[in-house]
Amino acid sequence: MQQLKVIAPGRINLLGEHLDYNQGVVLPAAINRFFEFEFKGNTTDCIHIEALDLNESWEFDLHELKKLKTTGWKSYVKGVFILMGLSSVNGLHICFKSNIPIGAGLSSSAALCCGLAFGLNEFFDLGKTRLELALLAQQTEHQYAGVKCGLMDQVACLFGEEAHLLAFDTLDHSIETFSLPLVGVQLFLIDSKVKHNLAASAYNERRSQLEEAWNLAQQIFVGIESWRSLKPFQFKALLSHLDAVSIKRLTYVLDEMSRVQKVQALAKQIAADLNDSSALNDSYQELGHLLNQTHDGLRDLYEVSCEEIDFLQCHLQQTPSILGARMMGGGFGGCLLVLAKANFDFHLLEAVFSAYQLCYRQNPSIEPIQLMGGVRAL
Ligand code: GLA
Secondary structure, three states, X not given: OOEEEEEEEEEEEOOOOOXXXXXXXXXXXXXXXXXXXXXXXXXXXXXEEEEHHHOEEEEEOHHHHHHOXXXXXXXXXXXXXXXXXXXXXXXXXXXXEEOOOOOOOOOHHHHHHHHHHHHXXXXXXXXXXXXXXXXXXXXXXXXXXXXXXXXXXXHHHHHOOOOOEEEEEOOOOEEEXXXXXXXXXXXXXXXXXXXXXXXXXXXXXXXXXXXXXXXXXXXXXXXXXXXXXXXXXXXXXXXXXXXXXXXXXXXXXXXXXXXXXXXXXXXXHHHHOOOOHHHXXXXXXXXXXXXXXHHHHHHHOOOOOOHXXXXXXXXXXXXXXXXXEEXXXXXXXXXXXXXXXXXXXXXXXXXXXXXXXXXXXXXXXXXXXXXXXXXXXX
């Protein structure tokens, strides 16, 4: 009987937050937190799926699937099966488990959809490309989870490369890989352990605010290609047509686009300066500064942070040997991405974590990161 094992990673994003549905370039990477799937053919005519961590299972007949009401992980499974266009298959048993914390902003849902889609594609030899699978996984989120997400998470999950970050251009879908040598510094995550449930609605709202602004920009500046080609004088002219909230949102997007360019240049600079410790030091300081600036923008202009995350970020900024920190992912909870000196003593965070625990009744955790390859069959 045919059998297949697949792993599908979660992701971090160095910079370019909320740019993947705003015509930007984003800088994600797949990480060593992943889903593991096992696909096995059987002689029944049903699909049987087991979510091992949740101790839940689900059996369905593919012909009935469209009619079935689902919630949680089953909605993603339903979406992937329908969008893959499988109309009849022999019996199939799938089980999966994951070590990606749910709701931590590490794209566990994208990893679930991409891993499942990739596995079905291999198992039934459907011939879809990785980009097609990414788009299908994104559509699953749009249609079956109601989140109008961009394509960054799916691309990171499917195209990630070991020890590399991706520069994903969301306008033309081109992907470049680059490395960010970490000499004397480290990147890690702090999981705030909070997740506010307005995340999906606030996310969709941000998206439509920017889409409206873009429609307006296109009417005023006929022929304009993207936000990236908006000239400063055009931005000024546009301001009088936008409400105060849209101005904040757009200001964040344009600022973040320019920070992404700076980080791309810094990564090249760092690779060229590997033997010059003083130049390296300056570059890492600058990188930390950019992370902090992104956080400020996400908090004050894009307004997708939350009190708990801001509490941590504010204290991290004041902690010696921490060069920068920012919320990461969709927002309203989840993880912070932190750049610190390599010799940073994690015990220095104990007091901050205790204060956080007292205020918010949650125990944050430190999560090391390693960059790994994208979805693959084992
Ligand atoms: C979520 C979405 C992504 C992206 C990030 C913010 O993770 O799924 O598409 O928009 O938020 O950068």
